[in-house]
Amino acid sequence: MTPCEAASDDQAPALPAGTYRLTRRDWVKSTGVGVSSAVLAGLAPAAAPAGASAAPPELRIAELDALKPDVPVPFAYPDASSPAVLVRLRGPAAGGVGPGQSVVAFSVLCTHKGCPVSYKPERRLLICPCHWSTFDPAKSGQMVIGQASQPLPQIKLRVDGNAVFAVGVDGLIFGRHTNML
Numbered sequence: 001m002t003p004c005e006a007a008s009d010d011q012a013p014a015l016p017a018g019t020y021r022l023t024r025r026d027w028v029k030s031t032g033v034g035v036s037s038a039v040l041a042g043l044a045p046a047a048a049p050a051g052a053s054a055a056p057p058e059l060r061i062a063e064l065d066a067l068k069p070d071v072p073v074p075f076a077y078p079d080a081s082s083p084a085v086l087v088r089l090r091g092p093a094a095g096g097v098g099p100g101q102s103v104v105a106f107s108v109l110c111t112h113k114g115c116p117v118s119y120k121p122e123r124r125l126l127i128c129p130c131h132w133s134t135f136d137p138a139k140s141g142q143m144v145i146g147q148a149s150q151p152l153p154q155i156k157l158r159v160d161g162n163a164v165f166a167v168g169v170d171g172l173i174f175g176r177h178t179n180m181l
Contacts, residue, residue, distance in 0.1 A: 058165050059078075061073065061086050064099070064159065067086070071087075072118075085106060086103065086104070088103050093139075098164065104137050106135070106154055106155060107152055110148055111148040112133050112147045113174075116129075117135065126152060128148070131147045141154050153173050153179075154169070
């Protein structure tokens with residue numbers, strides 16, 4: 001007689017009425033269902049917090065005629081904890097708006113470790129002081145050199161008359177799962 005035959009249900013001790021014998025097979029099935037449920041629950045989109053909106057806000061940043069070439073204008077977008085910079089370059093830029101498509105804006109949080117980058121007008125680049133990742137604002141914030149693995153998130157801009165508005169973000173701001181908190 002094998003161990004499996006010796007442990008058959010015919011020879012198992014009787015259980016009190018209303019109780020259930022949990023077999024190894026039943027236990028494996030139930031834990032498999034539990035793990036599957038947990039995985040699927042993690043994949044489901046989280047409910048938005050009360051008051052959160054899916055659409056990015058619109059923010060008036062500056063007046064076109066007040067922008068000087070290579071002089072950065074700091075602002076925060078899409079919220080107060082997201083520092084950004086607006087720059088009027090000396091030539092056209094990818095994603096630029098205004099005269100000559102030369103006005104661009106970017107998050108200043110480096111995509112490597114989140115240190116604040118700064119615009120260096122003499123080099124016409126955004127440079128991170130922590131690990132020297134360098135980004136080109138004329139080429140959609142693409143990394144030129146350094147340890148960052150992503151370009152800087154570019155702030156989408158719109159011009160209405162003489163006013164420049166921030167209207168969205170291309171890319172994910174460092175340290176976030178979503179740009180909208």
